[in-house]
Amino acid sequence: MEQFLIENADHYNKLVAAYKPQLSKKTGDDTGVGNPDIIVSTRIRPMLEDETAQGFPSGVFPRKSTNVVDLHELRKAIRWGPSLNSSNFTVDYVFGSESTTAEIYDQLVQPLVPWAWGGGVGTLFAYGQTGSGKTFTVSGLERHIAETLMSGPLEGDRKINVCIIELAGQTAFDLLNARKQISILEDSFGTSQMAGALEHAVTSLDAFLELINTAASLRHTAATQKNDTSSRSHAICRIRIENPSVPSAEDGMLYLVDLAGSEAARDRSAHDTARMKEAREINTSLSVLKDCIRGRAMVDADIQATGKSTKKAAYVPFRQSTLTKTLKHVFEPAGARSCKTVVVACVNPCLADVGASKNTLRYAEMLRVVVPKAKTLEYNPGVPATWNNEQLRAWIDANSGQPPISSALLAPTESGPQLLRLPIPTFLSRCLQTPSITPEQAQAFQIKFWKTHVDAQTQSRPTAEEADLGLDPEIVRQARLSCSADPEEGSSAVPFMERIRPGMVVSYTTRDYFLGCNWKGTNFGMIMCPAEAVGERVCDLMGQKVRKGNEEGRRWLVAVITPAILPGAYLVNVWKQIVVVEEQMQGEILMEYDEATRYYYLTV
Numbered sequence: 113m114e115q116f117l118i119e120n121a122d123h124y125n126k127l128v129a130a131y132k133p134q135l136s137k138k139t140g141d142d143t144g145v146g147n148p149d150i151i152v153s154t155r156i157r158p159m160l161e162d163e164t165a166q167g168f169p170s171g172v173f174p175r176k177s178t179n180v181v182d183l184h185e186l187r188k189a190i191r192w193g194p195s196l197n198s199s200n201f202t203v204d205y206v207f208g209s210e211s212t213t214a215e216i217y218d219q220l221v222q223p224l225v226p227w228a229w230g231g232g233v234g235t236l237f238a239y240g241q242t243g244s245g246k247t248f249t250v251s252g253l254e255r256h257i258a259e260t261l262m263s264g265p266l267e268g269d270r271k272i273n274v275c276i277i278e279l280a281g282q283t284a285f286d287l288l289n290a291r292k293q294i295s296i297l298e299d300s301f302g303t304s305q306m307a308g309a310l311e312h313a314v315t316s317l318d319a320f321l322e323l324i325n326t327a328a329s330l331r332h333t334a335a336t337q338k339n340d341t342s343s344r345s346h347a348i349c350r351i352r353i354e355n356p357s358v359p360s361a362e363d364g365m366l367y368l369v370d371l372a373g374s375e376a377a378r379d380r381s382a383h384d385t386a387r388m389k390e391a392r393e394i395n396t397s398l399s400v401l402k403d404c405i406r407g408r409a410m411v412d413a414d415i416q417a418t419g420k421s422t423k424k425a426a427y428v429p430f431r432q433s434t435l436t437k438t439l440k441h442v443f444e445p446a447g448a449r450s451c452k453t454v455v456v457a458c459v460n461p462c463l464a465d466v467g468a469s470k471n472t473l474r475y476a477e478m479l480r481v482v483v484p485k486a487k488t489l490e491y492n493p494g495v496p497a498t499w500n501n502e503q504l505r506a507w508i509d510a511n512s513g514q515p516p517i518s519s520a521l522l523a524p525t526e527s528g529p530q531l532l533r534l535p536i537p538t539f540l541s542r543c544l545q546t547p548s549i550t551p552e553q554a555q556a557f558q559i560k561f562w563k564t565h566v567d568a569q570t571q572s573r574p575t576a577e578e579a580d581l582g583l584d585p586e587i588v589r590q591a592r593l594s595c596s597a598d599p600e601e602g603s604s605a606v607p608f609m610e611r612i613r614p615g616m617v618v619s620y621t622t623r624d625y626f627l628g629c630n631w632k633g634t635n636f637g638m639i640m641c642p643a644e645a646v647g648e649r650v651c652d653l654m655g656q657k658v659r660k661g662n663e664e665g666r667r668w669l670v671a672v673i674t675p676a677i678l679p680g681a682y683l684v685n686v687w688k689q690i691v692v693v694e695e696q697m698q699g700e701i702l703m704e705y706d707e708a709t710r711y712y713y714l715t716v
């Protein structure tokens with residue numbers, strides 16, 4: 113076949129020159145646009161010297177000033193001589209062979225960096241056949257990202273942590289720790305963990321680049337030793353960005369994923385059984401990845417179009433492969449993380465490889481879920497996804513507690529759906545710009561906003577039984593909630609010291625001997641009873657007799673509240689009790705119990 117292509121190169125070039133581009137059905141479709149949070153692009157690498165030297169022409173051509181790529185194959189035809197078989201593919205962005213990695217960075221990837229800096233999740237996938245330029249592209253982009261993170265114009269202080277792993281089939285290795293085997297585990301809270309992988313704190317650009325180089329050379333050496341190419345494994349670089357000024361918020365994440373080759377190139381027939389098995393595993397993981405990206409994009413499109421997730425059909429099977437399990441929160445539709453994803457489908461333009469390039473472009477096209485043109489959704493006061501900026505700001509003014517959080521600072525221009533997509537740390541930082549707002553109030557309000565959205569999604573309708581009783585859904589919702597707020601109307605006007613009662617949550621300063629329960633910045637406790645109410649022999653957490661204190665003032669037995677594993681969640685440790693004197697108490701804190709997670713959350 114290769115000989116046939118070389119011999120007919122001139123004829124092929126004439127056919128291509130005479131080719132009249134067909135109108136792409138997909139470009140003609142003006143009913144929607146690509147999902148702005150999942151951008152699918154393609155990069156066509158230049159022809160390599162040996163490909164041109166052998167006499168192969170190019171088979172892939174970006175169509176000028178469009179997002180369409182034309183692909184030509186030369187087919188043997190007995191009657192009329194070789195003929196052209198052409199197809200075209202539509203993606204969101206096309207980068208031709210003259211495009212540089214810096215251009216791709218500026219146009220597609222750069223926005224992921226401030227996004228993750230603000231607490232969001234940004235993911236880059238490079239997909240394509242062996243030798244199509246995935247590693248060339250990802251390593252170049254990693255360097256640009258490192259430069260922006262370490263010496264760019266981003267505001268505020270962050271701690272940058274890097275971890276680079278390799279996934280080969282079901283096995284994972286740490287590329288920053290001598291390729292030591294690690295495990296991908298899901299903990300009891302459903303969070304994926306790279307158990308055993310070393311995470312490196314980086315403080316300078318040089319240190320960052322050194323980590324990237326170490327991982328690249330380890331991957332390369334391992335591949336050479338196996339007489340293999342790096343193409344048989346996925347490499348994941350995870351950059352975790354901690355924001356020390358909002359410690360309670362989740363960290364920003366950047367994942368840069370250099371995927372295994374979608375299929376071996378022209379030497380495919382040389383594969384032995386083990387290689388065929390490996391190829392099957394790779395294809396399975398890439399197929400699951402496609403389903404996950406599409407599934408998440410469909411859920412997003414659905415919410416954008418209707419304000420809710422309505423389609424049961426949008427199934428995101430992230431548990432079906434180690435790759436997607438590792439990247440779980442990128443795909444999880446129910447996840448609260450704001451995600452932006454960029455896919456670069458790398459294409460080798462050589463006519464001899466055009467079959468594989470066609471599969472790559474077909475795959476890229478399938479990832480692209482068209483979002484219906486935004487309709488104005490009918491306003492529903494219970495569904496944040498239907499709120500325009502004015503309705504959102506009115507809701508913030510009425511629901512953000514006392515003092516109210518400035519809606520102009522929190523949502524200067526955003527609509528409800530846009531605020532829902534804002535990374536949580538950015539949301540919290542904006543809340544804290546209003547004078548006198550405490551981090552607890554900001555966090556409680558963020559949770560309230562998110563819960564309103566989740567409740568709208570899950571449609572907390574009354575059960576059939578409750579509906580039969582004719583109960584108002586709002587009353588049912590209220591009854592299901594359990595909150596530490598004083599049920600007495602108007603009680604907030606009375607100083608909290610005069611209202612102390614069992615179940616009230618207070619913040620307090622700890623004394624030296626309570627080191628065992630002094631959690632950084634989070635000294636909350638639930639009042640159990642007056643210290644005098646317990647028996648003579650009862651001791652507190654530190655072994656001190658509860659009734660025998662030397663302190664002045666009223667003394668209360670308090671259950672210690674500690675942060676739980678879920679972000680923003682707390683545990684009330686009813687059996688870990690300490691004595692708190694009223695003098696130590698700072699104020700009342702409102703908490704709400706959530707049945708679904710069985711944790712307590714701050715509320716406003």
Ligand SMILES: Nc1ncnc2c1ncn2[C@@H]1O[C@H](COP(=O)(O)OP(=O)(O)OP(=O)(O)O)[C@@H](O)[C@H]1O
Binds near residue numbers: 156243244246343
């Ligand atoms: N845009 C480009 N400009 C110049 N050379 C390129 C470009 N893209 C790729 N190359 C070159 O093509 C060759 C193959 O690229 P690369 O190793 O990145 O491919 P790959 O898809 O990662 O392959 P594998 O899957 O086997 O690791 C390399 O020699 C690389 O330098």
